[in-house]
Amino acid sequence: MGHTLDVNLALRHLLFLLEYCMVTGYDWWDILLHVQPAMVQSLVERLHEEYTRQKAALQQVLSTRILAMKASLCKLSPCTVTLVCDYHAKLFLIAISSTLKSLLRPHILNTPDKSPGDRLTEICAKITDVDIDKVMINLKTEEFVLDMNTLQALQQLLQWVGDFVLYLLASLPNQGAPLRPGHSFLRDGTSLGMLRELMVVIRIWGLLKPSCLPVYTATSDTQDSMSLLFRLLTKLWICCRDEGPTSEPDETLVDECCLLPSQLLIPSLDWLPVSDGLVSRLQPKQPLRLHFGKAPILPGSATTLQLDGLIRATGQPKIDHLRRLHLGAHPTEECKACTRCGCVTMLKSPNKTTAVKQWEQRWIKNCLCGGLWRRMPLSCP
Numbered sequence: 275m276g277h278t279l280d281v282n283l284a285l286r287h288l289l290f291l292l293e294y295c296m297v298t299g300y301d302w303w304d305i306l307l308h309v310q311p312a313m314v315q316s317l318v319e320r321l322h323e324e325y326t327r328q329k330a331a332l333q334q335v336l337s338t339r340i341l342a343m344k345a346s347l348c349k350l351s352p353c354t355v356t357l358v359c360d361y362h363a364k365l366f367l368i369a370i371s372s373t374l375k376s377l378l379r380p381h382i383l384n385t386p387d388k389s390p391g392d393r394l395t396e397i398c399a400k401i402t403d404v405d406i407d408k409v410m411i412n413l414k415t416e417e418f419v420l421d422m423n424t425l426q427a428l429q430q431l432l433q434w435v436g437d438f439v440l441y442l443l444a445s446l447p448n449q450g451a452p453l454r455p456g457h458s459f460l461r462d463g464t465s466l467g468m469l470r471e472l473m474v475v476i477r478i479w480g481l482l483k484p485s486c487l488p489v490y491t492a493t494s495d496t497q498d499s500m501s502l503l504f505r506l507l508t509k510l511w512i513c514c515r516d517e518g519p520t521s522e523p524d525e526t527l528v529d530e531c532c533l534l535p536s537q538l539l540i541p542s543l544d545w546l547p548v549s550d551g552l553v554s555r556l557q558p559k560q561p562l563r564l565h566f567g568k569a570p571i572l573p574g575s576a577t578t579l580q581l582d583g584l585i586r587a588t589g590q591p592k593i594d595h596l597r598r599l600h601l602g603a604h605p606t607e608e609c610k611a612c613t614r615c616g617c618v619t620m621l622k623s624p625n626k627t628t629a630v631k632q633w634e635q636r637w638i639k640n641c642l643c644g645g646l647w648r649r650m651p652l653s654c655p
């Protein structure tokens with residue numbers, strides 16, 4: 275008792291506890307207090323190995339929880355800080371995909387056939403055509419019909435998908451050291467396939483309600499931005515999809531991605547702040563004096579990394595990370611923030627449509643990352 279454990283033994287104990295939390299659903303916050311920055315990479319790799327050994331059905335159940343665990347682990351080391359952004363983006367992408375697919379309805383009720391969402395995944399995986407319209411005509415478009423108000427209310431989420439695809443493709447030629455946010459997506463066939471499916475859904479909904487489409491700032495009025503992005507995304511997806519052999523993106527694709535900034539305005543994505551959590555600031559193991567009901571003055575995070583898009587300046591405009599709404603530098607609406615990842619969202623919903631309320635109700639108890647909410651005081655200019 276009281277003796278320092280050997281590093282390998284400590285790693286095994288921590289891995290066992292993290293696995294236990296992953297399977298049971300218990301919170302793993304207190305385990306993170308014992309993780310040293312040098313252990314992070316090894317723990318993430320071993321946790322992933324254990325996850326891949328599980329049966330496919332269990333992997334599907336645990337898929338989002340392991341992403342949240344990896345994100346909270348990677349916050350503890352400056353070497354893995356960009357991966358935090360990628361894991362949060364994957365969680366957000368999975369949530370958007372499942373929500374949008376749940377809105378699709380079969381044309382004939384009580385059909386024993388696959389659900390529209392499953393059929394969409396199957397057809398998009400089978401048809402590797404780079405033309406979005408040729409993929410679209412293989413789907414039963416009547417299953418995608420939604421109320422016009424619902425489509426318009428979903429525009430902010432659809433805009434995020436469009437912006438994220440554009441950001442990833444534009445960053446393909448620039449992935450050097452240090453790694454930039456989004457790097458892991460470029461070799462992730464599953465996530466790229468999910469983005470490709472959503473682009474097809476958005477294309478169909480755009481025919482019903484053009485104003486729900488993602489807005490791009492293009493240099494040419496005649497350019498079909500969605501077709502261009504879908505073509506490049508499909509080429510990248512083919513390089514790393516699960517069904518075929520993986521290969522490096524060819525020079526033609528990289529050259530086309532190099533031209534994107536001259537064709538479209540590349541959005542600056544608002545990544546979640548990397549150092550807003552409490553655990554990353556407790557790493558120096560210095561004693562802290564805390565008062566109940568009073569926000570603590572914490573030391574600076576050891577993981578602070580000067581990367582574009584990850585820096586948070588005082589007075590910087592805030593964004594509702596779950597609704598993708600801009601709140602301004604000093605929000606007038608009451609907001610809540612995640613105690614683990616720093617995600618900010620409004621307390622009261624400005625939406626009245628059922629589909630968007632369904633999206634918002636996913637996050638009543640916990641944040642996207644599994645963290646708990648705290649009420650934010652109204653900020654004054």
